[in-house]
Amino acid sequence: MSLNSRFNTELAGVLEQLRAERVYKRLNYIDSPQSSHVQMEGRGDVLILSSNNYLGLSDEPSVIDAGHEALDKYGAGTGSVRFICGTFTIHRQLEQALARFVGTESSMSYVSCWNANEGLTATIVEEGDFVISDALNHASIIDSIRLAKAITKCTTAVYRHSDMDDLRAKLAANRGARRKLIWTDGVFSMEGDVARLPEILEIAREHDAVVAMDDSHASGVLGKTGRGTAEHHGVFGEVDIITSTLGKALGGAAGGFTAGSAALSDYLTQRSRPQLFSNALPPTVAGSSLAAVRFIETHPERVTRLHENARYFRSAITEAGFTPLAGDTPIVPIIVGETSLAMQISDMMLDEGIFVTGFGYPVVPHGHARIRCQVSAAHTRADLDVAVKSFQKVGRKVGLLK
Ligand SMILES: *Cc1c(COP(=O)(O)O)cnc(C)c1O
Numbered sequence: 412m413s414l415n416s417r418f419n420t421e422l423a424g425v426l427e428q429l430r431a432e433r434v435y436k437r438l439n440y441i442d443s444p445q446s447s448h449v450q451m452e453g454r455g456d457v458l459i460l461s462s463n464n465y466l467g468l469s470d471e472p473s474v475i476d477a478g479h480e481a482l483d484k485y486g487a488g489t490g491s492v493r494f495i496c497g498t499f500t501i502h503r504q505l506e507q508a509l510a511r512f513v514g515t516e517s518s519m520s521y522v523s524c525w526n527a528n529e530g531l532t533a534t535i536v537e538e539g540d541f542v543i544s545d546a547l548n549h550a551s552i553i554d555s556i557r558l559a560k561a562i563t564k565c566t567t568a569v570y571r572h573s574d575m576d577d578l579r580a581k582l583a584a585n586r587g588a589r590r591k592l593i594w595t596d597g598v599f600s601m602e603g604d605v606a607r608l609p610e611i612l613e614i615a616r617e618h619d620a621v622v623a624m625d626d627s628h629a630s631g632v633l634g635k636t637g638r639g640t641a642e643h644h645g646v647f648g649e650v651d652i653i654t655s656t657l658g659k660a661l662g663g664a665a666g667g668f669t670a671g672s673a674a675l676s677d678y679l680t681q682r683s684r685p686q687l688f689s690n691a692l693p694p695t696v697a698g699s700s701l702a703a704v705r706f707i708e709t710h711p712e713r714v715t716r717l718h719e720n721a722r723y724f725r726s727a728i729t730e731a732g733f734t735p736l737a738g739d740t741p742i743v744p745i746i747v748g749e750t751s752l753a754m755q756i757s758d759m760m761l762d763e764g765i766f767v768t769g770f771g772y773p774v775v776p777h778g779h780a781r782i783r784c785q786v787s788a789a790h791t792r793a794d795l796d797v798a799v800k801s802f803q804k805v806g807r808k809v810g811l812l813k
Contacts, residue, residue, distance in 0.1 A: 432750075432751070433750070433751040433754050433755075434750050434751070434754065434771055434772070439451055439452070439454075439761075439766065440452040440453075444469060444470035445459065445462050445464045445469040445470065445663055446459070446464070446467060446469075446470050446789050447459065447467070447787060447789040447790045447791065447794050448794075449766070451766065454761070454764070456764070457761070457764055457765065457766045458764060458765045458766065458794055458797060458798060459766050459787075460760075460765055460766065460767040460784050460785060460786075460798050461766055461767045461768040461783065461784070461785055462663075462785060462787060463628070463658070463659035463660065463663065463785065464659070464660070464663045464787055464789065465631060465632050465659060465660040465717055465741055465785070465786075465787050465788065466631050466632075466637070466660045466703075466706075466707065466713050466714065466717060466787070466788045466789075467713070467787055467788050467789030468631075468660065468661070468662050468663060468703045468706060468707075469662060469663030469664070471702075471703070471706060473702050473705075473706055474662050474699045474702045474703050474706065475699070476702070477698040477699050477701060477702030478664075478695040478696070478698050478699035478702075479695075480698055481501055481694040481695050481697060481698025481699070482694065482695045482698075484501075484694070485499050485501065485694035486694070487693070487695075488690065488693045488694070489690055489691040489692075489693065489694070490690075491690065491691070492686070492687060492688060492689060492690055492691065493680065493686055493687075493691045494680065494686070494687065497690060497691035498691060499691075499694050499697070501694050501697045501698055501701065502520055502691060502692065502697055504697075504701055505520060505692075505697045505700055505701045505704075506518045506519060506520055506668065506676075508701055508704045508705065509655075509668050509670060509700075509704060510670050512630075512638060512704050512707070512708070513626070513630065513638060513639060513641075513653045513655065513670045514638065514641060514642075514647045514648040514650075514653075515648075515650075515653060515670040515671050515672070516671070516672050516673045517670065517671065517672060517673040517675065517676040517677075518668045518669065518670035518671075518676060519668060519669050519670075519676045519679045519680065519683070519686065520657075520666060520667070520668045520691070520692045520697065521666065521667045521668060521669070521685055521686070521692070522665065522666055522667070522685075522689060522690065522691070522692055523656070523658065523665060523666060523667050524551065524625065524627050524654055524655060524656035524657075524658070524666075524667030524668075525551040525667070526667060526685040526689065527654045527655075527667040527668055527669045527685075528549075528551040528552050528554075528555040528625060528654055528667075529551065529554060529555045529558060529685060530555075530669070530679065530683035530684055530685040530686060531555060531623065531652070531654065531669055531679070531683065532552075532555040532556050532558065532559035532592070532594070532623075533555070533558050533559035533562045533563060533684075534678070534679060534682045534683045534684070535590075535592070535621075535675075535678070536559055536563055536565045536590060536592060537563045537565065537589075537590075538563055538564040538565060539565070539566075539588060539589045540563070540565040540566070540588055540589055540590040540591070540592065541565065541566045541567070541568070541582075541585040541588035541590070541591045541592070542556050542559060542560075542565055542566070542567045542568075542591075542592045542594065543567070543568045543569070543570055543578065543581055543582065543585075543591070543592070543593055543594070544556055544567070544568075544569050544570070544593075544594040544595075545569070545570060545572055545573065545594070545595045545596065545599075545606070546569050546570065546571055546572045547572045547573075547596070547599045547601065547602065548594060548595065548596050548599075548625070549596055549600060549625055549627070551625070552594050552596070552625055555594075556594065566585060566588060568581045568585070572599070572602075573604070573606065573607050575607060575610045575611070575614065578593070578611070578614055579614055579617075579618075582614065582617075582618040582620060583618070586618075590621065591618055591619065591620035591621065592620065592621050592622075592623060593611060593614070593615055593620050593621070593622050593623070594623050594624075594625075595608075595611060595622070595623075595624050595625070596624070596625050596626075596627075596628070597624050597625060597626035597627075597628065597629035597630075597633070597639055597640030597641075597653075598626070598627075598628035598629045598632070598633065598640065598740050598742065599628075600627075600628050600742065601744065601770060601774065601775050601781070601783070602736055602738070602742075602744060603736060603738040603740045603741075603742030603743060603744055603783075604736070604737075604738050604740070605629075605633065605640060605643060605644075605738070605739060605740060606624065606640060608624070608640055608641060608643075608644045608646055608650070609644050609645075609646055612646060612649055612650070615651075621651045621652065622650055622651050622652065623651065623652040623653075623654065624640060624641075624650050624652070624653050624654070625653075625654045625655065626639040626640055626641075626653050626654070626655040627654075627655050627656040627658075627659055627667075628659065628740070628742065629643070629655075629740075630655040630656070630659070630660055630661055631659070631660025631661050631703075631707050631714070632659075632660050632714075632717065632740065632741060633739075633740065634647075634714075635711065635714070635715075636707070636708075636711045636714060637660070637707045637711070637713075637714040637717075639653070639655070641653075643739075651671060651672075652669065652670070652671040652675065653669075653670045653671070654667060654668065654669045654670070655667060655668060655670075657692075657696065657700040657703075660703075660707075661700055661703045661704060661707075662696075662699045662700045662702070662703035664695075664696045664699050664700065665696055666692045666696050666697075666700060669683075713788050714788070716788040717741060717786070717787065717788040718741075720741070720786045720787070720788060720790050720792075720795065721739075721740065721741040721743070721786045723792065723795060724743060724784065724786045724790075724795045724798070724799070725738075725743055727795060727796070727799045728743065728745070728784070728799055728802060731799050731802060731803045731806075731812075732803070732806065732812045732813070733745050733802065733806065733811075733812070734746075735784075741785055741786040741787070742783060742784075742785055743783075743784040743785070743786065744781045744782070744783045744784070745781055745782045745783075745784065745802075746779055746780070746781045747769075747780055747781060747782060747811060748778055748779075748780060749771070749778065749780055750769075750771025750772050750777075750780040751771075751780075752780065752809065753769030753770060753771050753780035753781055753782055754769045754771065754780075755769075755809065756769060756782055756805055756806075756809060756811075757769035757782060759805045759808065759809070760782075760801060760802070760805055763801040763804065763805065764801075765797070765798055765801050767782055767783070767784055767798075768782070768783055769781070769782050769783075770782075770783055784798070
């Protein structure tokens with residue numbers, strides 16, 4: 412028995428309450444690579460409609476081979492942080508490839524995009540600066556800004572989701588700030604909508620602000636060649652700072668990066684605390700991610716297939732009687748209302764052999780719980796048809812459909 416049993420009893424009490432509210436998250440153990448289907452412990456073959464493996468690269472042979480090769484060449488890990496002795500040549504290759512891919516001069520890798528975001532804001536602002544963030548930005552951006560505020564005493568504000576007038580007004584009200592930073596997601600993960608990037612860039616120009624965009628759900632996903640939100644909007648190369656993850660379309664392992672000017676990367680090397688005090692990206696992951704970027708650069712047809720699958724699923728699920736949130740991304744959320752209903756639908760879909768996650772409070776507001784479908788290039792049309800049929804069956808059972 413551990414020393415403080417009251418502590419553990421208190422935790423157990425909270426867990427009990429989550430179960431009673433039917434918002435308790437169960438972990439599903441998977442015993443195969445991420446692909447269109449997986450082997451799920453206790454359930455066998457399951458169709459996945461909830462993965463960020465947008466391009467199907469997490470089990471792509473060239474991506475796996477590159478991980479093996481890096482393991483053989485560099486060993487298990489860096490054994491250190493970047494500046495002490497944890498920088499391998501494969502980090503430089505990866506960072507150059509990522510910069511080229513997202514249209515910046517340079518990039519820095521981190522062990523996660525969470526770390527990249529957390530290591531950015533507090534590093535580039537100080538007291539007297541102003542940071543403004545979209546209301547639906549990812550938790551890692553929110554925490555990054557909270558940390559920056561606590562450390563530097565910078566001023567912060569949140570603008571209503573994609574409300575350009577609100578963004579403009581709040582920047583105008585903080586005209587006197589020394590440095591102004593606008594933070595946005597490229598694709599908002601719960602809604603599946605795309606940031607109004609051209610307008611954000613325009614407003615940034617008007618107010619002499621810096622734009623930082625987290626493209627985690629857009630890298631490899633949006634734009635004709637998968638280069639993200641900027642390519643999608645025809646403003647490739649214009650964003651000051653792009654952060655993104657290597658844990659979604661770009662191989663799906665883990666890791667993240669911050670891309671921008673050479674000066675920014677060097678500055679992060681000198682000052683960003685997760686760079687200074689936490690180990691570098693493992694070489695296996697760097698190798699796989701590099702191969703994933705190269706794969707996307709040489710296989711634009713894989714990105715095209717993702718776009719076609721997303722369009723197909725959206726129209727099929729709409730025809731089946733559901734009204735998903737509108738959008739141009741492979742994230743197709745179906746709003747169902749209460750959190751417990753979302754969880755129930757998710758459970759019933761799993762009984763049909765389809766893994767699709769329900770999201771409720773506090774991830775999304777009360778009454779806006781949803782089933783978030785994510786389409787992948789790995790899906791066949793037959794997979795998507797099966798998913799739609801099962802949704803119809805479950806939708807009728809719970810009374811969402813007639
Ligand atoms: C998934 C995600 C992250 C976290 O990425 P990790 O590399 O897993 O830490 C950060 N930002 C956004 C917008 C995301 O969607």
